[in-house]
Amino acid sequence: MTARWIFFGVALVALSARHGGAHCTPIEMLVVDEQVTLSGGLVAPGLAGRVYGESDPECQPFPGDAVWLSDIPGVDLTGLAPGAGLFYEPLAMPDYSQPGAPQRMLWHWDPLDQQVDDNPEGASLRVLSTRLFGDVTFDQHGLLSESGQVQALEPLASDLGRHVHPFYYVLAGAGEFPSGVYGWFGRFTSPGVAPSEPLLMLMNFDQDAGGLLAAAAAINTAALAPLPGDYNRDGAVDAEDLAKWRADFGLTGVQGADGNGDGVVDAADYTVWRDHWAPAAGQAAAVATPEPTSLLLLVAGMLVAGLVGRGGASTTTR
Numbered sequence: 405m406t407a408r409w410i411f412f413g414v415a416l417v418a419l420s421a422r423h424g425g426a427h428c429t430p431i432e433m434l435v436v437d438e439q440v441t442l443s444g445g446l447v448a449p450g451l452a453g454r455v456y457g458e459s460d461p462e463c464q465p466f467p468g469d470a471v472w473l474s475d476i477p478g479v480d481l482t483g484l485a486p487g488a489g490l491f492y493e494p495l496a497m498p499d500y501s502q503p504g505a506p507q508r509m510l511w512h513w514d515p516l517d518q519q520v521d522d523n524p525e526g527a528s529l530r531v532l533s534t535r536l537f538g539d540v541t542f543d544q545h546g547l548l549s550e551s552g553q554v555q556a557l558e559p560l561a562s563d564l565g566r567h568v569h570p571f572y573y574v575l576a577g578a579g580e581f582p583s584g585v586y587g588w589f590g591r592f593t594s595p596g597v598a599p600s601e602p603l604l605m606l607m608n609f610d611q612d613a614g615g616l617l618a619a620a621a622a623i624n625t626a627a628l629a630p631l632p633g634d635y636n637r638d639g640a641v642d643a644e645d646l647a648k649w650r651a652d653f654g655l656t657g658v659q660g661a662d663g664n665g666d667g668v669v670d671a672a673d674y675t676v677w678r679d680h681w682a683p684a685a686g687q688a689a690a691v692a693t694p695e696p697t698s699l700l701l702l703v704a705g706m707l708v709a710g711l712v713g714r715g716g717a718s719t720t721t722r
């Protein structure tokens with residue numbers, strides 16, 4: 405046996421191990437009250453809604469591949485009639501982690517700074533039917549394919565009640581793709597019933613599997629409209645947001661603690677936080693909300709600190 409065939413055999417065994425046995429964390433799909441309904445997926449702190457990806461390193465797609473192709477997660481399919489038609493439609497969502505909250509279709513999470521960031525220009529994602537129904541392709545700015553959806557399954561009678569893999573997910577386009585986690589929102593539709601709620605799909609590319617849950621939380625949170633006063637975007641309005649407001653005070657053009665959306669973090673944003681802060685019993689004293697007089701002193705102090713800081717910075721850069 406040549407070395408090539410030995411390698412091929414080892415690769416096949418490795419692939420079987422990845423996809424054999426348990427189906428890891430699939431999309432569980434049924435039709436409930438005339439709506440496509442999803443469950444399963446990733447469950448972790450900071451994840452609200454439906455988020456799907458593979459956090460089990462044994463089930464991860466192929467880290468380090470130059471051309472990246474995965475067919476996971478699969479779908480546990482119940483509740484559709486044979487031939488009813490099942491489609492997948494990627495969705496643009498606002499990115500509240502960026503100034504101006506631009507609409508985004510392909511998202512990237514950078515493991516180095518642990519932030520959602522701009523994708524490389526030229527990178528796109530193809531959702532390609534494993535049954536040759538076509539594909540839908542998009543980049544961070546929007547659709548690249550003519551059609552905005554792709555058929556997932558007919559489904560066949562033999563698909564129902566089974567675990568199926570309707571798509572290959574392909575990171576495509578020109579150039580090198582930075583490592584990290586790529587994500588995209590979408591929904592499943594079927595004629596005659598209501599579409600699913602939006603779901604977030606995630607793919608780990610060329611990095612340690614451990615980043616997937618952090619990326620899931622960051623991308624999911626970035627697409628959710630922020631709660632007024634929730635400046636660190638953890639879903640609660642509390643003392644940590646006051647600390648964030650203090651840290652951001654005087655900044656312009658940032659999302660962070662700009663609670664009233666006027667492009668600057670100032671005393672008005674403290675008022676937004678205070679008006680939406682709902683302390684649990686016993687927390688009020690611990691947080692020590694500034695009285696109006698001490699607030700003015702605090703703001704004045706920050707203004708002076710900000711002016712001094714800016715003066716120092718400008719002299720050093722000249």
Ligand SMILES: [Ca+2]
Pocket residue numbers: 633634635636637638639640641642644645
């Ligand atoms: Ca918060």
Ligand SMILES: [Ca+2]
Pocket residue numbers: 661662663664665666667668669670672673
């Ligand atoms: Ca503001």
